[in-house]
Amino acid sequence: MRIIHTSDWHLGHQLLGQSRQFEHQHFLNWLLQQIKQHQIQLLIIAGDVFDTGTPASYARTMYHDFLVKVAALGSCQVIVTGGNHDSVAMLHESKSLLTAFNAYVVGGIEADELPVRPIYNDEQLLAVVCAVPYLRPRDLVRSEAGQSIEQKQQQLAEQISQYYKSCYQHAQTLAQDSQAAIIGCGHFTLVGGQVSESVRELYIGTLDALHASLLPDFDYLAMGHLHKAQQIDGKPHLRYSGAPLPLSFSEADKPKSVTMVEFSGKQMTAHKQLQVPISQPLLSLTGSLEQIIAQIVQLQAEPTPERPTWLEVNITQQQYLSDLVERINSHLDDHYFKLLRVKRIQQVNKQVLNTKQLSLDELSEAQIFEARLQLEALSDEQQQSLKQAFKALQLQLAEQQ
Template sequence: MRILHTSDWHLGQHFMGRTRQAEHRAWCHWLVQTVQEQQADALIIAGDLFDTGTPPSYAREQYHDFILQMQASDCQLVILAGNHDSVAMLNESKNLLARLNTHVISAVTDNLDEQLVVLKQRDGQVGAIVCAVPYIRPRDVQRSRAGQSAEDKQSDLQQAIAAHYAQLFAKAEAIRTQQGIAVPIIGTGHLTTVGVSLTESVREIYVGTLTAFPTDAFPAFDYLALGHIHRPQKVAGLEHIRYSGSPIALSFDEAKQQKQLLVVDLNVAGLQAVTVLDIPCFQRLISLAGNLNELEQQFAELAEQLDQDAITWLEIQVQADDYYNDLEERVTALCAELPVEVLRVRRMRGTKVAGLTAEKGEILAELTPQEVFAKRLHEEELSAEQVSVLHGLHNQVLARLQEAE
């Protein structure tokens, strides 16, 4: 049984005002070809197919076009909802897509049978049973009780999620026994587990207040296909518990990651191998950091590396203490002749910010807003009149905030 594992497509994402439509189109085309080349029996998409609960029409069209293109491959699809996905929207076409060899699991339900998917190999024989668990919302598995502390709620939620997995696994084992088939059991999930490495594009939404689910609370799956974390990785160093990561870089701190598609081979003895396929880069992202002189040198070096036929998206982090009211114009001038588009210029404070509290060994929490503002103004070369105006504006803001409270 050969299964491909992917997640976190985020169709319809707008990245600093730019659409990812072309990248997603290229990704879907590459994936369809890869499914055929690998002769995969099934493809699991472990959540966050869309970037928002109300994706643009072109993203929905990409979703349906991909499923139609997959029909020629005889590959079964298992699509799980993530925290970005709308349960209602996925359910709109769920029954129709079931006719196209596609299983859409949008939410946890009371009927556990709806979350059990029996996958067949290309020869028609049963090859695996999937405990298809999407993103779990607390209300799906937990009933709140009066007087519970935050710690109690977190403990109860963890136990409820663990119980849900255990019940599904037990049902999968029962199916194996009833049908007399020795096939592997695969689990899925869209959540954060203990010890994973995050990126800035991973929204800080976990399972309710549960920040990380313990690895040892999962049943003994032969393979566990996880989504939500965009960096591909093994969990706790275990070969059979993996995040596939996102197929495209969803933030600049993912720009240097090699994106991956996971090829999972199983048989009656369980997991045989996990092979990593490198995903091509469909849109290059580069983040540069330094002062203006250093950036000028980096741009000179970058000119020799860039593809003249493709536009590279840039993030520029300017490390300087001096204030430039024309910073973006200065940066744009440095790369005017290069095939790049600057999407973000960030001004990174240097030693002056650290110096606000370092001189007297103070910490920020010990200072009042007025003291912090006064210290910061002291670092600038301003006239007495400018300082007075800024103090007045700062006091107005503080007064409004206090009124709002």
Template sequence: MRILHTSDWHLGQRLVNLERTEEHQHFLDWLLQTIEEEQIQVLLMAGDVFDTGAPSNTALRQYYNFLTKVCATCCRHIIITGGNHDSVSTLNAPKELLDCFNIKVIGGATADPLDELIELHNKEDEPELIVCAVPFLRDRDVRLSVPGENYEEREQRIKQGIAAHYAAFVPHVQPYKAQGIPVIAMGHLFAAGGSASESEKEIHVGNLGQIGAEQFPQEFDYVALGHLHRPQQVNGTHHIRYSGSPIPLSFSEVTDKKVVYVLDFEKGKLTDLRELAIPVCRKLVRFKGPLDKVKQQLAVYDNSSYTLPAWAELQVELEAPLPDLNQQLEEVLKLKSHELQLLIHRPPIIRTARQTLEQQVREEVDLHTLLEKDVFLKRCQSAFPDSDHTELVATFSELLELMGQEAES
């Protein structure tokens, strides 16, 4: 049996204010072709199908067009779980209809974890693979609110709740294991030791729910994870992996290799695990350094290997303010306009011995990347400069999380 693990599509995502529709379509077309070429029988999508809980009509159309086409391939089973960006109700709305096409959707956790245990059958209607399709576990799914609990107690309760959710499958999958039937778990979480980029939202306040590889039961032959956008193993464990996002979702991912994983099972054992590189159609590039160096990098940049113009982030380092800086850069960019588009122009870094407070703020604050809690913290620091703001920020973050969960459900 051959299985493909992917995650974090984020259909409908916008970078600054530009849509990624062409890039996502390029990936989905490649994925369909790869499923046929590799003779994939099971497709696992581990959360964050969409970038927001209220996806655009364009994003929904991409999703359903892909599912329609994948049903016509050799892939016999598709399993999709919800992520922290997904709306449970949006994913679950067509699940009964999709079930008729062997597309199983688990948008969110239910009262009975066995609703997430999926038995896949072969052509003889015999079980050949068991999937514990765990979606993103929200706070309310893994712990009860306890008045007065402190930060450490809350962290421990979230970790215990997530670990207990996976442990609940063990007595139910052991009979399958005894028959030599492989068991795969899915998840959408922040595992301890994982390498994040700038584009992941905190999955719990402060990313409290970080569990390690040792907390996944040994009965799982493979754990297909989503949420982190860089492909990686968890704590160096071969069979517990993040596949990462199929396209770079922020400029912090410009050097990341985007992949999907292909797994082969024979006689109940994982015999092969390969990564397939996803071809890039649009490059995200960063230019940073002294003005002469940046201008030289822009002048020699070659985008001929990519079908779409590159998007650039630019930041110049100066010894002193330069009045015609933008004009100089625009002259160079005009010559590259057919292959390079400036998306983010960060304020220049002035390399002087002493900087004014105004310059420091101008360097640190970028409205494209500033988070709500950063704004709240700066307001606290301004209003109460001599106070400790840790508890206030934690409370504010929890309110943001609760508001997000209500909007997504």
């Protein structure tokens, strides 16, 4: 059995106001070819199919068109699980219809049904998938008055662990004495996972990461949420596929891929990263204004590209220049570059926070909050409590978008 594991498509995403529609369509066309070429029998999409809970109509169309084209191949089944960016209700709108196209969609967990799906080839049972989506705290536990943060974290970790164990036990029942692989899905941070700039800090309640040891011993665990392709604890069967597109300039120079896994019965016999071709180049330049201009001039001496590169410029000099963007644009050839952002690299401290020259759009929400905390005389315990409350509020606001 051959599987492709992917996640974090973020259909409908915009990078600094620029649509990613062309890139996503290019990726989906490429992915369809990989399914055909490698004779894939199961495609797992481990969360964050869409960038928001209310994606643009074109993003929904791309999603449905792709699943219809996969079904037309006749040999590949699809598992889709919801992520923290996805709306459960929106994913479930077409859930029943998509079952006719061999696509099993789990936007969120339901009280009366465990998301466990057997995968057959004709009458042969190939695998049983525990298609666990992003777990929202309200689906698992209720807060109790007087609990400390540590108690809440422990309770939630235990509930997540128990939910996975229930799914795994049900999968074992379905597998019976066969050699079918038992595969898990998840969308959260495992301890040891490497986070990139574009990944929103994901808290399940107050829990920021979970130890893999709390999960059952899956033959393969298909994870989503972290945008960098990676394995956890050096174990190739515990894996994040990573996002197929760079979702921020911090990922511009990182290769993007999907994971192909081969099984012989329960045994994983091979795994490989299939590198996604770049359809929209991104480039981030850092230095003084003079250094940036010199790099731009040098790059524009090369052959003209098919598409202009989206450009981010980070200026390291602290001198305030009101016409900074105009100076850079005056050296840009539109056939080579499209300037999306210019920012100054600032050291965030009390003095910087108090300067009138600082623009808030040059700082992240976390940097602003951290700098504001420095202005107060607070104990370590008070600071930790406020940081936890801030992160929980960020998550609540993100889920309402």
